[in-house]
Amino acid sequence: MRKVILGAMFGTVLLGGCNELKRGSDQNVKAEIKGQEVAVLTAPPNVPPPIARKHNTKLIVNLEVIEKKMNIAKGVEYTFWTFGGTVPGSFIRIKEGDEVEFHFKNHPSSKMPHNIDLHAVTGPGGGAAASFTSPGHESVFSFKALNPGLFVYHCATAPVGMHIANGMYGLILVEPREGLPKVDREYYVMQGDFYTKGKFGIQGYQPFDMEKAIDERPTYVVFNGSTNSMTGENALKAGVGETIRLFVGNGGPNLVSSFHVIGEIFDTVFPEGGSVPNHNIQTTLVPAGGAAIVEFKVEVPGNLVLVDHSIFRTFNKGSLGLIKVEGPENKAIYSGKTADNVYLPEGGAIQKIKEKEEVALAQNLDDQLKLGKNIFLQNCAACHQPDGKGIKGAFPPLANSDWLNTNVRQAISAVKNGLSGEIRVNGEVYNGVMPALDLSDEDIANVLTYVYNSWGNKKNTIKPRDVKAVPEKSTDLGEH
Ligand SMILES: [Cu+2]
Numbered sequence: 001m002r003k004v005i006l007g008a009m010f011g012t013v014l015l016g017g018c019n020e021l022k023r024g025s026d027q028n029v030k031a032e033i034k035g036q037e038v039a040v041l042t043a044p045p046n047v048p049p050p051i052a053r054k055h056n057t058k059l060i061v062n063l064e065v066i067e068k069k070m071n072i073a074k075g076v077e078y079t080f081w082t083f084g085g086t087v088p089g090s091f092i093r094i095k096e097g098d099e100v101e102f103h104f105k106n107h108p109s110s111k112m113p114h115n116i117d118l119h120a121v122t123g124p125g126g127g128a129a130a131s132f133t134s135p136g137h138e139s140v141f142s143f144k145a146l147n148p149g150l151f152v153y154h155c156a157t158a159p160v161g162m163h164i165a166n167g168m169y170g171l172i173l174v175e176p177r178e179g180l181p182k183v184d185r186e187y188y189v190m191q192g193d194f195y196t197k198g199k200f201g202i203q204g205y206q207p208f209d210m211e212k213a214i215d216e217r218p219t220y221v222v223f224n225g226s227t228n229s230m231t232g233e234n235a236l237k238a239g240v241g242e243t244i245r246l247f248v249g250n251g252g253p254n255l256v257s258s259f260h261v262i263g264e265i266f267d268t269v270f271p272e273g274g275s276v277p278n279h280n281i282q283t284t285l286v287p288a289g290g291a292a293i294v295e296f297k298v299e300v301p302g303n304l305v306l307v308d309h310s311i312f313r314t315f316n317k318g319s320l321g322l323i324k325v326e327g328p329e330n331k332a333i334y335s336g337k338t339a340d341n342v343y344l345p346e347g348g349a350i351q352k353i354k355e356k357e358e359v360a361l362a363q364n365l366d367d368q369l370k371l372g373k374n375i376f377l378q379n380c381a382a383c384h385q386p387d388g389k390g391i392k393g394a395f396p397p398l399a400n401s402d403w404l405n406t407n408v409r410q411a412i413s414a415v416k417n418g419l420s421g422e423i424r425v426n427g428e429v430y431n432g433v434m435p436a437l438d439l440s441d442e443d444i445a446n447v448l449t450y451v452y453n454s455w456g457n458k459k460n461t462i463k464p465r466d467v468k469a470v471p472e473k474s475t476d477l478g479e480h
Pocket residue numbers: 081113114115155156157163168
């Protein structure tokens with residue numbers, strides 16, 4: 001037992017240094033404390049309500065560690081170690097100058113001791129040593145919130161990397177004395193990288209893989225603990241004209257996030273969760289063990305896509321979330337596609353003829369299948385997977401797809417015009433965005449013929465004239 005604790009303490013010493021840079025102001029230290037309150041904690045993506053009181057108080061925070069199995073992706077189970085039963089852990093909201101009495105509980109069913117290092121704490125280890133708690137115990141410690149900002153908290157029990165990799169992190173907001181400006185909606189989004197024995201999407205229970213974690217080769221990179229935390233029915237919501245504030249954190253343990261929202265520009269960012277605002281930002285870096293406050297107004301309807309712009313993580317490892325914005329169009333701000341004109345630069349006629357010669361025209365079904373397979377591998381497989389089985393929760397299957405097999409015209413339209421909004425494929429709900437892929441009618445005919453003649457589908461043959469017959473829709477999907 002002694003050995004375990006010493007190891008654990010060593011871990012905390014290593015991570016404790018992050019508080020050294022903070023300075024408290026004397027004015028804060030002297031502020032009067034009035035009364036006592038119990039802090040409201042929330043599960044992601046929710047944020048506790050803004051603090052209305054003008055005075056400082058003694059704030060009781062009750063946080064319980066629970067080790068539990070949850071899905072990291074549809075059909076993929078993982079044993080998470082959680083602060084409050086969710087990944088990331090409960091959101092804690094306090095006010096600059098508050099005196100926090102922290103009650104840290106470790107559920108009796110836990111197998112491990114745990115603790116908490118709050119980056120908002122001025123004191124050794126951010127509270128780590130004081131909060132070190134065995135299963136079935138509770139530790140109490142107090143701190144004064146000297147610095148305003150958005151801070152990460154995490155477990156710092158050895159092996160620290162493993163505790164964090166299992167989901168032991170969350171955010172604590174220390175509101176400045178004057179509070180934050182009012183917005184219409186606030187959400188809590190936190191990225192984390194996960195390391196499982198099985199590859200991405202392999203079904204069933206997946207244990208932690210220490211070797212991948214040390215090599216920094218994550219299997220999953222996700223927001224709020226799972227690939228579908230903010231897609232489908234879980235998509236965040238907003239209305240046209242509303243202002244949104246995202247409290248964005250990154251638990252790591254390894255990766256730095258290039259946080260970006262496809263289809264928006266951040267009006268204001270508080271980089272690294274600090275006090276100096278920056279404006280008109282496209283992508284903001286969120287370091288492991290760091291945070292950012294991101295604010296923007298949504299002007300037009302549509303799906304905004306939250307991503308880590310290290311983009312393979314988004315399309316292949318799960319770091320994708322949606323904000324569904326509803327309300328009236330505003331064509332003056334965004335028109336959608338208004339024209340598709342023939343573009344013939346000088347000499348274009350000659351190039352065009354050459355291009356025509358190069359286009360492979362399928363003479364028979366065999367040709368179509370061969371050409372179609374190539375188009376599939378180059379244009380579709382990244383999302384729908386080479387075996388057509390898709391990725392549960394993100395990309396629907398084309399293999400044996402009832403959606404595909406019931407209506408040829410809608411399948412053609414999906415490839416021609418893109419597809420978004422809720423659909424049901426083989427009983428599963430998907431609510432993603434498939435971009436229109438600028439393919440010729442010939443290519444679309446070939447790829448769909450290949451898809452229809454593979455993986456147990458209905459063996460339809462699609463001709464370019466069938467593709468031509470399906471109307472083109474202007475679409476505003478998939479653009480940055
Ligand atoms: Cu822990």
